[in-house]
Amino acid sequence: MTTVLQHVVRRSILRPFAKSFSSGSPLVDVQVNDKTGVAIVKMGRAPVNGLNTELLGALNDTFDSLEKNKATGMILSSSIPNIYSAGLDISEMYNGTPENLTKFWNTLQSMWINLYSTPLPTVALINGNAPAGGCLLAMSCEYRVMVGSKFVIGLNETQLGLFAPKWFQDTMVSIIGPRQTELALTSGKLFSAQEALKIGLIDELVASEEEALASSDKFFGLFKRIPGYARGQTKNFVRAEVLDWLLKNREHDTKVFLNSIQLPHVQKGLGLYLQSLKKK
Numbered sequence: 604m605t606t607v608l609q610h611v612v613r614r615s616i617l618r619p620f621a622k623s624f625s626s627g628s629p630l631v632d633v634q635v636n637d638k639t640g641v642a643i644v645k646m647g648r649a650p651v652n653g654l655n656t657e658l659l660g661a662l663n664d665t666f667d668s669l670e671k672n673k674a675t676g677m678i679l680s681s682s683i684p685n686i687y688s689a690g691l692d693i694s695e696m697y698n699g700t701p702e703n704l705t706k707f708w709n710t711l712q713s714m715w716i717n718l719y720s721t722p723l724p725t726v727a728l729i730n731g732n733a734p735a736g737g738c739l740l741a742m743s744c745e746y747r748v749m750v751g752s753k754f755v756i757g758l759n760e761t762q763l764g765l766f767a768p769k770w771f772q773d774t775m776v777s778i779i780g781p782r783q784t785e786l787a788l789t790s791g792k793l794f795s796a797q798e799a800l801k802i803g804l805i806d807e808l809v810a811s812e813e814e815a816l817a818s819s820d821k822f823f824g825l826f827k828r829i830p831g832y833a834r835g836q837t838k839n840f841v842r843a844e845v846l847d848w849l850l851k852n853r854e855h856d857t858k859v860f861l862n863s864i865q866l867p868h869v870q871k872g873l874g875l876y877l878q879s880l881k882k883k
């Protein structure tokens with residue numbers, strides 16, 4: 604039997620995400636809670652939320668609009684069952700022209716800078732697998748809640764013959780420390796939900812999206828009495844070192860990406876990996 608309290612809690616979690624807010628893209632759905640001002644942003648690029656230039660651009664525009672429209676917080680999630688994001692769309696990196704590769708990388712950099720530095724409180728509601736770029740999205744939020752214990756998360760780039768760029772690595776270091784990051788990245792480890800919880804890569808593991816929304820509410824509740832400016836500046840200072848590296852080294856980072864990704868053996872490896880995914 605449902606108690607009155609359970610009913611009230613359930614209603615308060617489910618009902619308020621009613622007001623839709625156009626992201627301007629069919630790939631990103633945004634619902635704003637008209638009572639709290641918290642936005643739930645859901646990626647919806649079938650089949651696996653591969654982060655291509657279009658999705659990255661749409662996310663970037665969404666983050667900008669939410670800030671401009673004074674949202675009070677953001678939950679970043681997915682509308683695709685069992686997938687948070689499969690990471691960077693490998694077909695964008697395979698056989699791309701230098702112009703397209705540059706545009707792709709610059710859009711990724713801008714999206715990350717915006718997400719990582721937003722003054723909004725951010726929660727990753729990880730309702731599916733989150734390898735590589737998917738893990739980066741989640742790590743760039745302030746709080747991570749995974750729904751269900753069957754998913755994996757991590758930076759597996761070395762398994763593809765790639766390496767995670769310095770700012771991906773630094774983002775992970777800031778969460779689980781250099782020792783665990785080195786172990787994880789050199790082996791391309793994808794953590795199970797339990798392992799991720801144990802190591803602190805996720806903050807909570809819950810059984811349902813309802814519970815994840817309740818956890819998010821609780822997280823946002825921490826800032827109810829904290830002036831936004833003080834909160835935002837504090838977040839800035841904590842994140843400054845990781846962020847400043849990319850801000851100061853964007854061109855260099857783009858050159859490293861372009862030079863490395865176009866190497867014949869790297870392209871060959873990407874082609875084989877894509878084929879292996881398609882054969883499954």
Ligand SMILES: CCCCC/C=C\CCC/C=C/CC(=O)SCCNC(=O)CCNC(=O)[C@H](O)C(C)(C)COP(=O)(O)OP(=O)(O)OC[C@H]1O[C@@H](n2cnc3c(N)ncnc32)[C@H](O)[C@@H]1OP(=O)(O)O
Binds near residue numbers: 688734
């Ligand atoms: C010398 C070194 C040079 C280094 C250069 C410097 C920097 C380079 C930047 C490096 C950074 C990379 C970060 C990344 O994000 S790379 C992407 C890594 N991602 C993965 O490894 C995930 C791969 N995907 C999966 O593991 C699974 O798809 C899944 C996410 C667990 C979902 O599984 P499932 O539901 O079973 O779906 P399928 O596997 O059947 O996939 C459906 C469909 O989607 C295609 N696909 C999957 N992932 C990707 C992807 N990342 N990009 C593009 N396409 C993808 C898959 O091929 C299927 O396609 P078809 O429907 O056509 O068969």
